Amino acid sequence: MQNKGLVKLFAVLFGLVSIYQLSFTFKANQIEKNAEEIAITKIPDTEENYRVKRSAEEANYLESIATDTVFNIGIAKFTYNEVKAKAMNLGLDLKGGLNVILQISVKDILKGLANHTTNPAFNQALDNASELQKDSQNTYLEDFFIAFDAIKGDTKLASPDIFYTKELDGEINGTMSDDEVKQVIGRKIDESIVSAFEVLRKRIDEFGVTSPNIQRLGTSGRILVELPGVKDVERATSLLQSTAQLEFWDAYKGEQFFPFLAQANEVLKEIVDTQETTEELKSEDAEDATDSKIDELLGDAETDSTAVASVNPIFDLIKGQGYPGGPVLAKFELKDRETLLNYLNSKEVRALLPAEQRYVKFAFGKPEKNSELVDLYALVGNRDNVPPLSGAVVTDARNQFSPTGKSEVSMQMNAKGAKIWEEMTGEAYATKGNIAIVLDNIVYSAPTVSTGPIAGGSSSISGDFTLNEAIDLANVLRAGKLPASADIIQSDVVGPSLGQEAIDSGSMSFLIALVLVLLWMVFYYGKVGVFSDIAMLLNILLIFGILSGLGAVLTLPGIAGIVLTIGMSVDANVLIFERIREEIAKGKAYKEAIQDGFSNALSSILDANITTGLTALILFVFGTGPIKGFATTLLIGIGTSLFTAIFITRLLIDWYVNRGGKLNFSTFITKNLFRNINVEFLRKRKIAYIISGVIIVIGLGSLFSNGLDQGVDFVGGRTYQVRFAQDVSASEITSVLSKPDVFGSADAKTVGEANNLKITTKYKVDETGKEVDEEIRSKLFTALQPYLPNLTYEAFIDNTSDTKTVGIMEQYKVSPTIADDIKQASFWAILGSLIVVFLYILLRFKRWQYSLGAVAAVFHDVLIVLGVFSITYRFMPFSMEIDQAFIAAILTVIGYSLNDTVVVFDRIREYFNEHTSWEFNKVVDVSLSSTLSRTLNTSLTTLVVLLAIFIFGGDSIRGFMFALIVGVIVGTYSSLFIATPVMFDSVQKLEDKKKKNS
Incomplete structure (x- = not known):
């Protein structure tokens, strides 16, 4: 390897910078822990509303030291505000808090621009646009123009009783066409939304929440607000929705x-x-x-x-x-x-x-x-x-x-x-x-x-x-x-105690998965496995350091992304080690085998990671909130794992070999595993087609008859995660809440333990506002009161306690309008990933048959995962709702399946060029057999990681992990028995056609 000194320098610098960035997180946590202890000392739990008072005391203490120097690194001095700004941000699901999407009422803005006119065509068009919005992907303004054009007759937008007003004089005149007026109104609407955005930003800045996030979502008039750590959610939502008229x-x-x-x-x-x-x-x-x-x-x-x-x-x-x-x-x-x-x-x-x-x-x-x-x-x-x-x-x-x-x-x-x-x-x-x-x-x-x-x-x-x-x-x-009313069309409220539980379960799953992978690498590859482990630990340090340096938000799916990255990063080392073993088996000198092993594995490593990276990129573009966090960590993890696997592992191996050490790249137990295997995979392809066909047909039958358990992300509604002191029956709670005098229709599912329910209702799903939210919570409490003895309504809805164990732990709301948009974005995310990957494989392998095989395998995997969810969601002891996190899982399955497939295709291409005298079916069979060790090793390692998260992680991501586990198993199978056979059959059919024509 050339430029070893440069690699060492970069490795040291990256490591030091990561430690530097993470030091602010440790210091901020230390200071906040100290603030908490001071508040506990000053305000005993015998005082009335002691939790709220402690929270205020913590905030006052932190504000009092905001500009004080609290951290020294060498000659550099940092105030608490500077330390907090550089610390890693925890997401809503880890810290608790509020995440909302506000819809600025474009209808109100239009009324204001028209000076609240009584023009019948104008007002009818507003009402018609509101109806169109229920099933439309257009903005409200676009639907208003469509509705107005349909009924306007001789009425013009530039009429004196519509937009030709004193306020708009100079921008609109009576001679302007409707198309010209539309451009002006579009600009005025955008200015009003920008004004609303700035007003909300100022309010949030004054509110004093640490690490707030506010951003516009496209041109629809929607504004995303994330307030991690906020405890008084009622106060925060009131602040956001108040028009201050x-x-x-x-x-x-x-x-x-x-x-x-x-x-x-x-x-x-x-x-x-x-x-x-x-x-x-x-x-x-x-x-x-x-x-x-x-x-x-x-x-x-x-x-x-x-x-x-x-x-x-x-x-x-x-x-x-x-x-x-x-x-x-x-x-x-x-x-x-x-x-x-x-x-x-x-x-x-x-x-x-x-x-x-x-x-x-x-x-x-x-x-x-x-x-x-x-x-x-x-x-x-x-x-x-x-x-x-x-x-x-x-x-x-x-x-x-x-x-x-x-x-x-x-x-x-x-x-x-x-x-x-x-x-x-x-x-x-x-x-x-x-x-x-x-x-x-x-x-x-x-x-x-x-x-x-x-x-x-x-x-x-x-x-x-x-x-x-x-x-x-x-x-x-x-x-x-605000220039118009702001309605909350999507909200997620997580209590701080639930957030702490998520941190605990996420950390536990992370550590268990890490230990299992580290031990497996040593067990399978011996001394060289230790070098792989060192590179992996550096990889983790770099991931957290970069997340902290970028100011990215760490979420529970983000932790899952990191853990999944650990499992998948093993793939690069496995590819390298397996290629080195092959070169040694050919009789090459030790150093030459290492050199050729790294060189030959590079193409497969890059192709596999690029295809996974492309799906993660699409997930990042189309995703929101936690999904974006998952994609962020996955993208960062792919980059850092490439650097550590290719350069750091090589550096450690060369250092050891140059000192006279000898590496066997296996242990006594694993030395002869998967050696001299020659499986005739193509002969079994028809059986595989039949098995896959039967599974897919059964799955499609269930999809058409049972459907999927669609979450509120896709259908709209309100979901409450309620914890009880004792175990309760989900079916009994469903019956109680579905009574006509309660919600009329509701669904309760057990999440994890039998005392933890996820309750969903579409009652008044089209209505927004604090009064409606309060009414629904009140109805929920009244109906559940027999199951919540000695619990007051205030304690039931309280979201300020760090130690809350009973009552509403999390609440989530999605309006039907944004649910349609989420569904649409999810569809484009999956379709976009398939198109991008098809084009990439076509570019890399120069033959459309390879792309066809890869995409066929992806469709196969996605249909089977959907079928499994449709068949099993009714009796599984955890939530299997189809939501945005599930779309993240599907896209991850696509990436993993492609990763596996591309490695196999790389080997086929290599053998095809090396063994020109072989029949194509022999090239394919030998290629599949030679990659079997790598395929099974990587799949097993990834499965171990996923199982650790599934068993020890939080209930909220158990369905997500189950989808990934099914996806990894099916993806491994499809790369061997679907992708390659489909590619082979399409090539063979083309060759037969050519022979027939000649």
Whole structure:
């Protein structure tokens, strides 16, 4: 080997740099452990909410040392912030936290650009586009244009009541064609999404989470946000989804409108029949008419049994009064809020209002602390439903404490806002009126102006805030409002205790797999196996060092990728050692055999790793989250294993041989294994075709009849991983949750131990928002309460505890729209990998028959894996859902199968060129026989690794590992009995055709 000094230099430098990078991870862990111990010392577990307080104490301590020097390396000094920035990032599944995909509402942006027009064609096109989106791969904007073009008639996008508005004047004029307007609107939509992205980024920066990740996903208006380590998930999701639509409205006095409530109550009596009247109705038509009237009145709100059966539809729901002279009309329960708004906004009730109050706007306040009561306000509205003053004028916002010690938010307005604010407060002072401060349609406070007009643009919002609520509100006001609503269409919430369990199980599987591989190499190859082990350990160091240096996120599938890389990296050493053994058997001198062995193995090593690398690259491009982490580690592992196998192992072997040492490349037990084998594989190909055909037909039959256990990634829905104190029956839980008064339809599966269930439901899958998520969790807890004795709802949903053992451990949500996109991306990932590999093999081997054989084997392997999953998912004791991780497994199987096949094809090509007098069938049989030792050795090593992860790894990746185990077994079989025979038959058929034509 030439340039040994250069290889040594690179090896030393790479090793030192990796150690340097990893040192920051060790130091950061040490500091954070110290912060945790300090918090435990200061806050005993006897204190109320001690976990939340400890978390806050840890954060305060780490913030206090953020700019302090905490780490010295030589003369270099690093602050905690610098150490943390250089430390390896742990993914959501290892650290716990929140991963969401937000959909910025392009529909809202379009409405805003059109100045909330009432144009019927425009609004119909918006509704039609929403319907198209359910089964479309287009962006919302593309579907809106399609929908508008279908119904527009003579209406133009540049009409004065659509996009030719004062705000867009100068960019759009009345003479522009629809195509020209579409370009402008496309640009404005993109600007709005960029604005939303920046607003969210600022909010996240203010939130103070370590190693956050936020990125745009294409042009669809989707934004990915990853917050590893965040414990208060409710606070984080509220921060992300809050539009921060701040408005200032004049408010009516409560006593002014209480008589109106009495009149509304009387009118509603005539519409909402009592239970007694309903029971007296004998006519089915009359019942239908009554129900129809109630449904029309309540709109989308669920019909509350109390409301429908009530003698006084409004008064029976009142739970308290406001104070005299104040702005509160009455107090109601939070659950009745939507019903009340539908009552008050119905045309029958609003017809009671006098002309001067025609545009009144009803709104509710924040729920009172430790209560489900909310205040009802009547705001002074106007024809355009536009507030006198909006939050756009706010230039700064800070959390502070009032003279009474309560948290509040102070604001500073610009000059224009300050002038309007002075006028508003002056008028309110003169009339002793109230000004309501409304954020996202919730009244936070409605104080009476008692000190005269407020000049200078300073004001404050009080609303019985906690400190965190005041901090978050100030942050969102400072960052600015979102240009449109942001709905969570995919979310993954992992509790910190589950993350710690994943670290423990991942580490255990990693160490066991590593030890088994190290021992196997020594057992099979003797002393040279030790050199292989040294190279492998360096390989692992380099992988972790590079991950840390790149700032990559380490996930549980990422650990699986590293462990799989260890198993597959053995392949390169096995190829080299087997070739050296062959050269020695030919009678070559020792050093010459080593030289030729490395040289002859190089082509197979490169081809095998490139094909695997191509599939990993496609996985990286199409994958998201954990799958991308798996692909990242696999790609890095392929590069480092090539370097260590080809250069470091060679360096160690040459060093030992040059010192006079002798290497046998085997042990006493393995010396004669697989020697002088000559199996006539091609004679058995028809039997193999029959066996494979039968298995595939059975699998396809099951696929068409049983289908696959599709996870929420592909069908949409919500999944909760719930842990119980005692073992429970999955079928019993399924029955309980599928009752009409719970979810109507649900599915519970045991994951690992019998006390651990994965519960999936499509209940309200199309609806988003905190209220819906809260409703579903509440229903889930109520239904499961008999199985969760002595557990409160707060403990059930708590996501702040590092030691949580019962309740919701993880929750995952995917909307149907993004589920379609995931399915589409998965299809293209698999198809893309097949096309790329077909072209690569065609380029390398110059004959399409080789590509055909390889792709036939891949199709064979994929169909069998799918068939096995379809047949067995109903009775396997672990989850076999088809999700994004399964697609990662399929692509890995493709890569592994190709790896094996390419090695065989390389040997066939080599023998074909060396033994020109041999018949082609002899070339193929001898080639397969000569590579059998390598094929079985590599497959066995990889299987040992996968089995270690399968047995000792986390429950969440057990199905993933099972797919890989099946794939490795089938892939080894197909490289011998499918890929090569198909290639041979296609070559033979072509040769026969040529002979016939000649």
